Amino acid sequence: DVKVTQSSRYLVKRTGEKVFLECVQDMDHENMFWYRQDPGLGLRLIYFSYDVKMKEKGDIPEGYSVSREKKERFSLILESASTNQTSMYLCASSPPLEGASYEQYFGPGTRLTVT
Amino acid sequence: AQSVTQLDSQVPVFEEAPVELRCNYSSSVSVYLFWYVQYPNQGLQLLLKYLSGSTLVKGINGFEAEFNKSQTSFHLRKPSVHISDTAEYFCAVSALNTGGFKTIFGAGTRLFVKA
Numbered sequence: 607d608v609k610v611t612q613s614s615r616y617l618v619k620r621t622g623e624k625v626f627l628e629c630v631q632d633m634d635h636e637n638m639f640w641y642r643q644d645p646g647l648g649l650r651l652i653y654f655s656y657d658v659k660m661k662e663k664g665d666i667p668e669g670y671s672v673s674r675e676k677k678e679r680f681s682l683i684l685e686s687a688s689t690n691q692t693s694m695y696l697c698a699s700s701p702p703l704e705g706a707s708y709e710q711y712f713g714p715g716t717r718l719t720v721t
Numbered sequence: 722a723q724s725v726t727q728l729d730s731q732v733p734v735f736e737e738a739p740v741e742l743r744c745n746y747s748s749s750v751s752v753y754l755f756w757y758v759q760y761p762n763q764g765l766q767l768l769l770k771y772l773s774g775s776t777l778v779k780g781i782n783g784f785e786a787e788f789n790k791s792q793t794s795f796h797l798r799k800p801s802v803h804i805s806d807t808a809e810y811f812c813a814v815s816a817l818n819t820g821g822f823k824t825i826f827g828a829g830t831r832l833f834v835k836a
Contacts, residue, residue, distance in 0.1 A: 610764070641826075646730065648811060649765075649826040696764055708753050708772065708815050710824065712764035 609633070610713035612697055618719045625684040627716050629697030636702045638680035639710065640664075640672065643694040655680055687720045694718075723748035723816045727827035735835050736804055742797040742830045744812030754795040755813040756786055759829075765811060771795065782806070807834045 613628035631638065637656055641649040641664075651664030653672040661672050669691060673681045680699075684691055694717050698710040728743040746752060753772050757765040769780025776788040786797045795812060812827040 615762075646828055648725075648727075648828040651824075698765075708822075708824075709755060709767045709770055710765075712757075712766065714762075714764045 610697055610699055610711050612695075612713040612716050614716050615714060616717050616719075618721065619684075619687050620721055621688060623684075623687050623720075625687050625718065625720075627682040627684075627695055627697075627718070629680045629682070629713055630678050631680075631697075631699040631711070632678065633699065633701075633711070634677065635699035635711075636677070637700045638674065639698040639700075640670075640680065640682045641696045641698065642666070643696055643715070649696065652682065687718075689720050692718060692720045723750075723752060723814045723823070723825050725812055725814050725825050725827040727810075727812050727830050729830050730828065731831045731833065733833045733835060734802055737801050739800050740798065740802050740806075740832065742810050742812075742832065744795045744797065744827060746793050746795065746812075746814045748793075748814060748816050750816050753815040754786075754788060755815070755824075756780065756784070756795075756797050757811045757813060757826075758782075759809045759811065761808070768797070768810070802832070802834045804834050804836060806832060808832060 610631045639654045640652045655661045655674045671683045694715050696715045697713040700710045724747045726745045734740045755770045756768040758768050759765045769778045771778045771788045779785045809829045815824040
């Protein structure tokens with residue numbers, strides 16, 4: 607089974623802090639994604655990566671950056687946390703598009719509270 | 722670009738009753754369609770998917786969905802629900818756009834199964 611793990615289930619940070627959210631997948635997937643989930647808004651894509659050291663902006667990248675130094679690890683960085691970044695953050699991975707099922711595999715999520 | 726609308730934000734239903742969760746989409750290109758489920762305090766997991774072929778798709782836990790191209794719908798159904806089906810359900814649409822392959826999630830439908 608594909609396993610996607612996230613470094614923390616719950617995190618509380620102060621406004622202005624730099625925050626790192628880590629995600630690791632064990633299925634050698636090329637594609638990795640970071641979403642934030644807010645009530646009534648579903649999942650919104652922050653950033654994604656199709657390969658090591660490669661990143662693409664999603665729909666709401668402002669205030670975030672990412673790093674992918676190794677294939678299995680995709681990090682989300684909040685450079686200076688703000689209260690409007692309080693949310694559930696979900697990491698996902700998927701195999702390459704060619705001949706794939708196109709489904710994404712999700713981690714358990716990190717609930718971040720910024721005070 | 723594509724979009725997804727889940728027509729009900731909350732659906733209460735009694736145990737052993739049938740349920741339908743509605744999903745409509747719009748897209749100018751061919752799409753792949755998914756339903757994901759999120760149990761409390763967990764990440765999303767795939768219920769079922771439509772890529773091609775038969776328009777009636779069967780998934781896990783007794784759920785099924787029907788792709789209706791003319792009505793651009795992909796409604797999720799279960800003939801008899803259990804308490805354990807209480808969760809949030811997300812419809813998702815994937816399509817190849819000029820900017821690349823993209824997945825859009827609906828806002829989610831909370832299913833409450835009552836005894």
